[in-house]
Amino acid sequence: MKRPTLEAVAARAGVSRSSVSRVVNGQATVAPEIRDVVMRAVTELGYVPNGAARSLATRRTNAIAVIVSDPPGGVVADDPMFSAVVRTVSRELEAAGKRVTLILTGSPGSHLRVEEQLAAGHVDGAMLMSMHGADPLPAAVERMGVPVVTHGRPTMSVDLPYVDNDNVGGATLAVRYLLDQGRRRIATITGPLDMIAAQDRLAGYRETLRDTGRRSIAAVGEFNRLSGAVCMRQLLDDDPALDAVFAANDLMAIGALRALREAGRRVPDDVAVVGFDDIEAASYTAPPLTTVHSPMSDQARATARLLLCLLEGEPADSVIMPNELVVRESA
Amino acid sequence: MKRPTLEAVAARAGVSRSSVSRVVNGQATVAPEIRDVVMRAVTELGYVPNGAARSLATRRTNAIAVIVSDPPGGVVADDPMFSAVVRTVSRELEAAGKRVTLILTGSPGSHLRVEEQLAAGHVDGAMLMSMHGADPLPAAVERMGVPVVTHGRPTMSVDLPYVDNDNVGGATLAVRYLLDQGRRRIATITGPLDMIAAQDRLAGYRETLRDTGRRSIAAVGEFNRLSGAVCMRQLLDDDPALDAVFAANDLMAIGALRALREAGRRVPDDVAVVGFDDIEAASYTAPPLTTVHSPMSDQARATARLLLCLLEGEPADSVIMPNELVVRESA
DNA sequence: GTCCATCGAGAGAGCGCTCTCTCACTCGTC
């Protein structure tokens, strides 16, 4: 039941191990007849090169770590972002012949385990996503000399190539639209402020309002439905006269919608709601959600490609992708 | 910039490679003073054993493949099931010291690549999820001698340990509830019928209705929101008098809710809606969704543990977990 | 004091592959 080795193939084909290796790795300097006899032996024996041996000899693994920051009770549980990004990235990396090792960090000790895995040479490169601000991981990974990119701009303190969408611009789009609709008191529900995306979306909201001389009204959420509902209730308490709310992602907007419904406010008549991301669920709410469409899949794909470039030693420049507003019925 | 090897540690500690290996692998037969001097050398040099070399020598990788069937345009894009299961399984396997290799199948050629990866010895075991009926993968994987479990009962044709929830029983719960509420014409929106879960849920619906002498009215969906909406419209056309619908998952129920709203039907007054799974979104719909709660995380956790047992050579018996009805407002 | 059992350290042979280096051989050229 043991798998055949290079040696076995060589014996069967009546050539040297080197020749088999050359054929298997597609080197050009092999005579056609040797190639044929080797190929026949390979298929007859069902030979597949042993990965560990190959990695040991080449010092490459063809594996990439996709590292997702997911604190216990974190956001990943039900987050479409996770599915979308992981799925797209997987497809892209698999298409490039890479294997994907998924690592969830955030549980105690996980940080250490990540470093060990990288040090053990299990992967050729890493991609970080949904990082929280204070996370020491990006710096640690970079320090280890492993090629790494991040999905979403990392904090100032590290200088890694990344792909992000224009969070500030997206928020600006949303708030400006609400202003154009004649909304007067526009509140926001932010994401966790240790995340760059949350900071940027808040900044876009603030700047846009400031230009009009209005005061900002913010509640800090956690990028999930429940916190959206909680924040909405809080905002309603703080300022019963508000007539619009910009939620920093759709999940929170969905929560806000529920809170508004429960509070007896009509959307959009009494309160307009705008979300961010344009997840599929956004077009199934009642009323359907007006939201900033972020290019989730494109961003994921670009991140994967950026990493692939880095691995090839090609220049890898960060990318920022534009967002656009999708107007439905909630605002 | 090269990482230190066992040899380097041995030299620094003034002992043999064997001793270092013993210490690093925690063998008992090492004198304390040797242990100490080795440990010191290990930390001083920042030594981490090379994974490839270790795998080559031990023929184990400590990696598990999580294989998700995800045809192009498939269900994973935005499916909470994917997040929930992958996340839980990851955590569980990582806690057991295993690495997780994520493989998405369904794209052309992916099937072959999976077999190659397993043959190359990249993983010690595999877990299959969201399989479609005709998929030859389970059989292929088993044939390769790789320990494998499935998340969700596999088709008759293979005999692998699995963990599933009681799909038939869950559907029965839902339909019986609708009957108890006095609903007369109960339709169903099924999942893709090449998936066992879809078949079972449909079977539960049919059997329960048959016992009351009623006719079943079914539309075949795809376990996503859009198909839920499409099927609902179709059912409404087929039988305008229907007063209840059982959707085989919540995503389709959400789609159905939208279609009903657009058709001007009130829920639950005109039409009652029951879903399946109890994803988080189910409590945020308008009206909140009555649904069958399936133990998604528990099921995922159990699947991971089953595989771990299998790897230890312990007996691994399939598990079926119960579901329960969660009554909210849609029915 | 001698012998045997026991314990722990070291030596060394792999694990299966890659890759450089060497060498045999063919072909073209003068």
Next chain:
DNA sequence: GACGAGTGAGAGAGCGCTCTCTCGATGGAC
């Protein structure tokens, strides 16, 4: 016909670790 260049196959030395086997040292028993 001899020589040089060029082509392609084989030999063999690693890659970094594990693990068995051997052997020296130690302790206890008589």
